Amino acid sequence: MSFYTSLSGLKGAQTDLSVVSNNLANVGSTGFKRSRAQFGDLFSGSPTQSTKMQAGQGARLNAVVQQFTQGTLEATDKTMDLAIAGEGFFVTRGDPPREAVTYTRNGAFQVNANRQVVDTIGSTLQLLPVDAAGNVTSATLASATDFVLPASAPGNPAIPLINVSIGIDGLVTATYADGSDEMLGKIALASFTAQEGLRPIGDSHWQSTGDSGPPAIDAATNGPLGSVRSGALERANVDVTEELVALISAQRNFQANAKAIETASNMTQAIVAIR
Numbered sequence: 001m002s003f004y005t006s007l008s009g010l011k012g013a014q015t016d017l018s019v020v021s022n023n024l025a026n027v028g029s030t031g032f033k034r035s036r037a038q039f040g041d042l043f044s045g046s047p048t049q050s051t052k053m054q055a056g057q058g059a060r061l062n063a064v065v066q067q068f069t070q071g072t073l074e075a076t077d078k079t080m081d082l083a084i085a086g087e088g089f090f091v092t093r094g095d096p097p098r099e100a101v102t103y104t105r106n107g108a109f110q111v112n113a114n115r116q117v118v119d120t121i122g123s124t125l126q127l128l129p130v131d132a133a134g135n136v137t138s139a140t141l142a143s144a145t146d147f148v149l150p151a152s153a154p155g156n157p158a159i160p161l162i163n164v165s166i167g168i169d170g171l172v173t174a175t176y177a178d179g180s181d182e183m184l185g186k187i188a189l190a191s192f193t194a195q196e197g198l199r200p201i202g203d204s205h206w207q208s209t210g211d212s213g214p215p216a217i218d219a220a221t222n223g224p225l226g227s228v229r230s231g232a233l234e235r236a237n238v239d240v241t242e243e244l245v246a247l248i249s250a251q252r253n254f255q256a257n258a259k260a261i262e263t264a265s266n267m268t269q270a271i272v273a274i275r
Contacts, residue, residue, distance in 0.1 A: 002264045008058030009257035012039050015061055016250040023238050024247070031071070031106035031204035034243075038062045068195045071105075071237040073229060078115060079164055082107030082236040086226010088189035089206070091144060091217065092123035101141065103190050104216065105234055106204035118145040124148075127172065127185030128219055129161050134171050134183055139218045144188045150174055156183065166230040170220040189225045190215035208220035 015066035019037045026032040042057040075084045081092070089103035102123055109117050109125055117125045128136045137143075153159035153176040163175040170187035192198060197211025208215055220228045 003261060004005045005056070005058040006257045006260040006264065008042065008060065009260070010254060012037075012059045012061060013250050013254035013257060015064075017247070017254065019064055020243050020247045020250060023243050026239065027236055027238050027240060029204060029236050030108050031104060031234050032238065033066045033068050033071075033204070034103070034236070034238045035064050035066050061195050065196050066198070066200065067237065069237045071234040073232045074083075074235050075232050077231065079166060079230055080109040080111065081231055081233050082109060082166065082187070083232040084189065084220070084221075084226050085229055086224060087195070088191055088220065088225035090119070091126040091141070091188040091190050091204075091215075092119050092121075093144075093146065094121075094123045094124055100207075102201065102205045102207055103198070104203075104205045107233055109261065111149055115149045115151065117149065119205075119206060123205075126188040128188045128217070130171070130183055130185050132183075134169075134186075136186055136219050139188075141188075141215070141217055144217070145185065147172070147184070147187070150182070150184075152176070153178065154181060166228060168227040168229065170228045186219040187228055188217055189220055189228075190217055191223065191225055192216070 003212060016037045019035050023034045038057045038061075040062045042060055068087070070085070073085065077199060084090070084107070090106060090107060092102050092104060094100040094102070100123075102121075104119060106120060109119055112118050119125065125147040128144055128149045129138055131137050149164060150160060150161055151157070159176045159178050159180075161174055162177050165173050165175070165188070166172070170189065172184040172187065174182045174184055176182070192208065192215060193213040194211060197209050197213070198206035199209050200206055220226065
């Protein structure tokens with residue numbers, strides 16, 4: 001039995017090493033959130049057995065949980081580089097026919113050939129509609145529209161777009177060559193009751209699940225969503241020193257369990273050798 005007990009410890013240490021290694025590998029990934037492996041002990045016995053006479057049966061992996069703490073904001077020189085100072089997620093929508101909705105903290109957006117503002121996986125950033133005063137008129141996924149930059153002023157193709165600004169409340173304002181302004185909408189942000197239940201799909205993107213609960217959609221500066229910072233990106237929330245200490249700890253755990261297996265093997269060989 002000690003072989004299997006120590007084997008579970010080896011597997012746990014190996015998983016811990018994999019999680020820490022993944023954290024370290026993504027130190028430079030924009031919007032990345034570190035993970036932590038959570039373990040639990042294995043213990044079983046019948047009602048007629050004395051609990052004082054039972055040894056544990058090893059460990060098992062309970063979950064690999066992502067830590068959605070705020071990463072450091074790094075200033076850039078691009079208007080379309082966006083960061084969130086808060087708990088919100090950018091809402092993006094994929095191409096038809098699936099139009100998959102994903103949520104991301106990676107605000108490295110750019111404009112494609114169709115003048116859509118897209119993220120690193122090609123999904124389009126979503127905007128909420130606003131009235132003439134800049135107030136959101138409908139805060140739902142169904143009412144959100146693709147963020148598309150106009151080429152010219154409404155109704156006059158001879159007046160080109162010259163500037164786009166994004167406020168801390170996510171309000172997108174287009175300025176044209178004649179000095180006129182147009183509010184395109186507010187950047188849609190999402191929050192979740194249980195962020196740890198989100199399903200990671202890579203590139204700092206997540207999808208909602210039954211564990212995370214449905215998204216609450218709204219504009220920035222409302223509730224826990226936080227504010228939008230144009231010209232900034234969120235760095236990974238990975239502390240290299242902390243991860244290196246965790247790496248050493250996982251390595252020691254692996255070595256200790258390997259030594260326990262070696263000791264059990266030596267004891268078995270000694271018993272078999274008795275004549």
